Amino acid sequence: MSQFALDRKSVIPLYYQIQQRLLEQIRSGALKVGQPVPSEQEIAESMGVSRMTARHALKSLCSLGMAYSQRGKGTFVSRAKLEKDFRQVLSFSEEMRARGSQPRSRVLIFKRQNPSSEVAQALHLSAQEQVFMLRRIRFADAVPLCIECTHVPVRLCPDLQRKFDPRNSLYQTLFENYGIQIDLADEVAEAALASMEEARLLRVRKKSPVFHFTRTAYLLNGEPAEFVKSTYRGDRCKVVNRLTRVSKLTVGGETQE
Amino acid sequence: MSQFALDRKSVIPLYYQIQQRLLEQIRSGALKVGQPVPSEQEIAESMGVSRMTARHALKSLCSLGMAYSQRGKGTFVSRAKLEKDFRQVLSFSEEMRARGSQPRSRVLIFKRQNPSSEVAQALHLSAQEQVFMLRRIRFADAVPLCIECTHVPVRLCPDLQRKFDPRNSLYQTLFENYGIQIDLADEVAEAALASMEEARLLRVRKKSPVFHFTRTAYLLNGEPAEFVKSTYRGDRCKVVNRLTRVSKLTVGGETQE
């Protein structure tokens, strides 16, 4: 079916090359929504790989949300495409750029301090451990979008105050200087009314609707690395989510029963 | 390591039996957060299965968010446990019961009608297709929590008005009578102020903070099956999310550098 042979010498795994090819066919419209994708057997034969490898490719496609499998029937292109990169953990800067806006920040406070009990609890800090506290107003194309107050344990990035350039992304700085990579975050959003100060900083009327976010971000090993409280303008922001059913019989990665 | 042998005659897959056992050990504290889980090799030997089966068990554990793998190092118990069943697709009734509250509803409107263009678009309806519209106030332990307006294509459940008992869950009715099972939903939350009518129905003051939710739910094959607009009290509700980094090199189901 595919024009080009796989590159068996590449460092890119075969299953991944196959997955990319199928993805390309879906994007181009060669494989349409609801239509069956080539079966494991077909892929195995046409690409000259074992069935398990073909299967791995299809599973990975499913775990991207681009297809789903049904036992006895086949694997089909899913309508709900996750092209939009739904709700990943993204820094503000990444999120703005993904939307095509220019991110900017103004630093209000940046200091080292003893954490409040809320922060200490969220970050699992030991008794006298300190945090960096960074409070910023964040703009998209010169429009103030949110007030963000970030807390990071000093232990993880001892000389952050020397390394951090306010024009850059905090996440980028943490990654490049300390290898800190956020893997997962828990986030709570509440609906509230803008306080006097919030209204002034965000340039909206007092008692305008706003979101209050509380977010704890974790490293791969589950260690909490960042605690953020932020206030977003309700008139410029929405919270978009994708919810899924969790199946009882979970699986090498996806589909079900 | 485990006391009991696997049941090889069971219809339950071996990898799933192993996954359940590991899960039990994590829950009981025998395997602690951050500690390595038995390696693929160890599981294979101690349980008498092939390494691929042991691997499948570990992968499925990872996809539950209970563990993570690192190449060359091992597989470790994750701190961030998803026991709480984070944000799945749940019906209001399910969600309330999960929280230990008694769900109740009052039906305001339940009729068959022509969809608005917003509804028609979200549900991908053809020209003259009709929908059932169900508007309810939903209570948790007698406290009004939200006003919910659901739209379901008539095509999917022709005699819903005869089959639906307002005391039951709509999802349950759809499943039991028509085999309709929601697999995934996209949801948008906005922060807003309660209108006069909303305030009256929810028993809050006018201009109190509220959430406006817009949600489209899909079947396994991606077909949209339900469109809901709802207003939740801001003083009694929070939106809780878990965000993840999506890895470039996606995989039979999980981890990644």
Place this chain on the structure above:
DNA sequence: TATGTCCAGTCGTCTATACAAGTGGAGCGG
């Protein structure tokens, strides 16, 4: 017509094996 049987195609599970590649420690040599 309605019902049941068979069968090809499909995905699900499992085995046994092989090699690649990353990690971390032991031990050696300078």
Place this chain on the structure above:
DNA sequence: CCGCTCCACTTGTATAGACGACTGGACATA
């Protein structure tokens, strides 16, 4: 002490084959 190699252990990728279970259609039967 530092740096190096080597090695054991881990997960990642891939193969080839087997059997099971489910689906849907073709076909035969009552």
